Amino acid sequence: MKCEQLRELFIADLCGEIQEEDASRLRAHLAECEECSREQKEFRAMLGLMKQLPQRQWDEKLRIRDLLRRDQRWRTVVFSKAALWFLALTAFITVMTMLPLHWEVNAQQFSVRWGKNPSDTMDELRKLQVQLAGIEKQNQQFYQISDVRMKQLVEQKNIEQQQKYWETMKMFTNYLQLQRQADLQKLQHEIATTYDRTGNEVEKTNALLESVLRTSAEGDATIYDGH
């Protein structure tokens, strides 16, 4: 407690600024307080060491004219850290906005980077192709069967049966046609939305779809025309 009270005197003594009447008071305290006297020795040694620290030389000859020129406003603004940060930020934002645009132009690249796994989409497309081929085959079979049945009825000259068969076939083909068209439209829509960005396979699938549509229309036409 007493040491802390005498701290100002202690420091003043250390730096050689102590008054004569205070000096005796401090000396008396140092004689009885071991801690303080040790502290004084350590501080003295440190101050001595500090005095010995060598000076650093700066040989450059400064002139106020040059300093003022260096200090000009536009120079400090243009070459400041803030300006550099601003430039870097602008460049970053520009790149981040331009890159997706660039990728959008190359849709293939975009889908490869961010979309589905391309091999997966190809597999699904192949499945779709098989499905479409199945539909086409079914259609052809249906027309063949109906043709054969009609020919049989014509050979038997069973007009009544012919008429009945003709009516049912008409209804049935209408129904089938509608349903097929709905299915195909659904498929087409699915392909258009899902596999928009994958490339060659889409063209193949679309061609297949078109051929299916055309054949089914022709098939219907043959039924109507033939009889």
Added chain:
Amino acid sequence: MSYTLDMKPVAEPYVRRLSDEELIDSVLEGNVRDFDVLIERWQQPLYNFVYRFMSSEEESRDVCQDAFVSAYKNLAKFKRQSKFSSWLFKIAINRSNTLLRKRKRWRMFFDPMSEHAQYTDSVAGEANVEMSAEREQIYSRMRRAIAQLPPEQKTVLLLKEYEGMKFHEISEMLECPLSTVKSRMYYALDGLRKALKLVEVKNR
């Protein structure tokens, strides 16, 4: 830096014999080049002081140049109550404090570990070192210990020990009471002692 031939030598010999106050009057009358004599006179002491404060060569040079420029610009506002040198040092101290604050903020944000890394680099102690090398090691230890003190304590310590200012001068310059200056001095020495002991322990 290169000079062209049309620039005359800085100042004639009699100008160098003038005191700071007379030189300031001369500058204010329009002899701009007489400020170069002031710079020449105070460049080295100021640089030494700021280098001990900042412990970075480049930054302390910047601070010195800024201090001279700002002193030149505000020369008319300089009241003759204190010495020119203490006014100049005050400008430099303010400038270095802002720079240190910036540096600290930068470190906290980008490099939080560097604060701890700063004091741990001990020089590899060989068995039979030469005297000069050992001295060099002690000096660098001392410099690092001074560098890690808080700025206000460091200011008082450096002004007192290297510029030989009296306590009441320092308290006027920093605009704080005498007892605060003395206690800062005490805490500076205390911190210095602790830092040096820490390094010694680590070296063993």
